[in-house]
Amino acid sequence: MNSFSTSDFRRLVTDYLGMAVALAALITVFSLSTEHFFSATTFRTIANQIPSVLLISVGMTYVLVIAEIDLSVGSVLGLCSAVLGVALTKWGWPLWLALPAALGAGLASGAFNGLVSLRWRLPSFIVTLGMLEMARGGAHAVTKSQTQYIGAAIEGIAGASVFGLSLPFLLAIVIVVVAQLVLSRTVFGRYMVAVGTNEEAVRLSGIDPRPIKLAVFLITGFLVALAAIIDTSRFQSANPNAGTGFELQAIAAAVIGGTSLMGGRGSIVSTFFGVLIIAVLNSGLAAVGARDETKRLITGAVIVVAVIVDHYRHRLAKGKGT
Amino acid sequence: MHKRTSAFSRTLGLATAVSAVWVLAGCGPKEPAPPATPGKPRVALVMKSLANEFFLTMENGARAHQKAHAADYDLIANGIKDELDVSKQVELVEQMIAQKADAIVIAPADSKALVPVCKKALQAGIIVINIDNKFDDAVLAASQSKFPFVGPDNRKGAKAVGDALAKKLKAGDQVVIIEGAPNAFNGVQRRLGFEDAVKAAGLKIVSSQSGYWETDKANQVVAALMTEHPDVKAVLCANDSMALGAVAALRAAGKLGQVLVVGYDNIAAVQQLLKKGEVLATADQHADRLAVFGIEYALEALKTKAAPADRETPVDLVTGETVSGKP
Structure with missing residues (x-):
């Protein structure tokens, strides 16, 4: 795994070609059916919209790889956003103090998810479901259920851009690359896959899986907090309902990218493709002016088809291997 | 392994949980039901x-x-x-x-x-x-x-907001409507009110889509529509949360000030935007x-x-x- 060989390259092609083709097909369809979809503006718009969902999906992919799940990501985003918004407006904190507070809220939520599910050996599905409620309740408690308008104080984060690409997008790309390298090229990444494949075997070979799991929940909490900061800056306001349903978007993106819900298998780059496919679909359907029921039918169908295609791709890859 | 104690501890746990919920839900002795x-x-x-x-x-x-x-x-x-x-x-x-x-x-x-x-x-x-x-x-x-129904006429309110917008536009100008949840009565009424105003002023609706009352969803839709319909002059949102999303989309597209935004509800968060002119008008139903x-x-x-x-x-x-x- 140390040097980049031809087999690596072949795997790269089989892994990502399918999704690249799917993405290209979607872009072609929308380009042909609308006047202005195929333009730099569209892609810049999409690039500036996806960072928060992308970061959450990266976290979700990690959690799924270790055979756990985090249903609380959307609510935790709402909580972090609420803390940030209220700290800046009601408490009059400066940005350099409010940002760590938001990140702290994300890390604390991640720590709670990890520690509780590990200490009492509870399914993360249940613990994070509880966290989903608690974090949303917390977001409403902190903001008193009122959207906080922040304004220029926070504009700079999402407003800054290089070559028309926003700072959050560039940050998200860096995180995607780092997260992929960590997953596929480091000991920690190997352990994650091992824990997700067979936790008992990991334990029996003398490695404690718990610190690995806790780290993954913490990483997810941190990424969610980053996503919250980005969204809060983009809207210059903190809405206690922000992030509702993001957990399902993130799971959808990861699954489209071939991440297994059973653990042990996942790729950050594939998840990135999953996020792109959903974003292009959303943007294209809005540009076409599709009716709401059509939008939902198509989006749902694309997720199912993607998973079916992934199933066959895997059988094919396995068949070749033996 | 702990069969003997488990039944007891489970009952105890359940009892603790139930009483905790009872107190948290405000049913505790501190807050009696109104006599x-x-x-x-x-x-x-x-x-x-x-x-x-x-x-x-x-x-x-x-x-x-x-x-x-x-x-x-x-x-x-x-x-x-x-x-x-x-x-x-x-x-x-x-x-x-x-x-x-x-x-x-x-x-x-x-x-x-x-x-x-x-x-x-x-x-x-x-x-x-x-x-x-x-x-x-x-x-x-x-x-x-x-x-008996006691409440505001959402259609009339939306018409008033639409009329205020129409004064800033001229006949033939393109507008988009960001609707509320499609199954909500007040959402439908507000859309109808916007449409009444648009028709009266001779404006042209190039797209009317739902933002499900949410900032994020409205933002996605408006961003896509700004690219597809570059000549749009105004965005009519069925609530203020969606207006916030629309303003963010316009800011990202560099069209803030060129494209007008109106909302509905007059929530605290849009008041600064109203003063700055980033949101032109909204309706207050005196919640x-x-x-x-x-x-x-x-x-x-x-x-x-x-x-x-x-x-x-x-x-x-x-x-x-x-x-x-x-x-």
Whole structure:
């Protein structure tokens, strides 16, 4: 795994070609059916919209790889956003103090998810479901259920851009690359896959899986907090309902990218493709002016088809291997 | 492994959990249910989603009113977690019937599904006042029941907002509408109101899509539409949360100031935007008084015993010039 060989390259092609083709097909369809979809503006718009969902999906992919799940990501985003918004407006904190507070809220939520599910050996599905409620309740408690308008104080984060690409997008790309390298090229990444494949075997070979799991929940909490900061800056306001349903978007993106819900298998780059496919679909359907029921039918169908295609791709890859 | 102790510990755990929930839910000894003082009417307020700023303001307004008129009536206020939890709201009404409330003031989460249970309340001799979201006329007719509706005319309010926008545009200009949730009565009414204004001014709607009341969804739709229809001159949003999303999309596209935005509800967060002119206009339905109107009407009906008629409550247009000094 140390040097980049031809087999690596072949795997790269089989892994990502399918999704690249799917993405290209979607872009072609929308380009042909609308006047202005195929333009730099569209892609810049999409690039500036996806960072928060992308970061959450990266976290979700990690959690799924270790055979756990985090249903609380959307609510935790709402909580972090609420803390940030209220700290800046009601408490009059400066940005350099409010940002760590938001990140702290994300890390604390991640720590709670990890520690509780590990200490009492509870399914993360249940613990994070509880966290989903608690974090949303917390977001409403902190903001008193009122959207906080922040304004220029926070504009700079999402407003800054290089070559028309926003700072959050560039940050998200860096995180995607780092997260992929960590997953596929480091000991920690190997352990994650091992824990997700067979936790008992990991334990029996003398490695404690718990610190690995806790780290993954913490990483997810941190990424969610980053996503919250980005969204809060983009809207210059903190809405206690922000992030509702993001957990399902993130799971959808990861699954489209071939991440297994059973653990042990996942790729950050594939998840990135999953996020792109959903974003292009959303943007294209809005540009076409599709009716709401059509939008939902198509989006749902694309997720199912993607998973079916992934199933066959895997059988094919396995068949070749033996 | 721990079979012997598990049954006990499980029971203990369950008991602890139940009592914790009981205390947390405010059923603890600290906060007793309003006593049934003879002669003093008990009004039950059954609210929609308390996760929504608008409804929370409504409920707080009602609580403040009750405090100021504590001698006149007792208030039992309840709400559901989110607007989709229709069955929970049906349960709430059933509980209020069982508690023998004198009047029920309800903001139905669904304009059809709540009709049968409210009819049950009516048959139990309880006065039922419909606020916020009007019951569906066809269902009311089919179930042969009638409840007075006390609330704002969303269509008229949206028309006023649309008219204020139209003054800044000229005939033939392109606009887009960002609708509320497609199954919400007030969302539909606001869309119709916007359409009335657009038609009157000879504007052209190039797209009308739902943003499901949410900042994020509205942002996605508006961003896509700005690229597809570069000549759009204005975005009409069915609530202010979506207007915030629209403003963010315009800022990202460098079109802030060139494309006008209007919203609805006058939430605190848009007031700065109104002053800056990034949002041109919104409508204030006086959320803090909406439930109060319903309660006052119920008390009146309890006194007069007359079959009450519908009553319209005021909606005010708010623009950068008229915006109040609310924080």
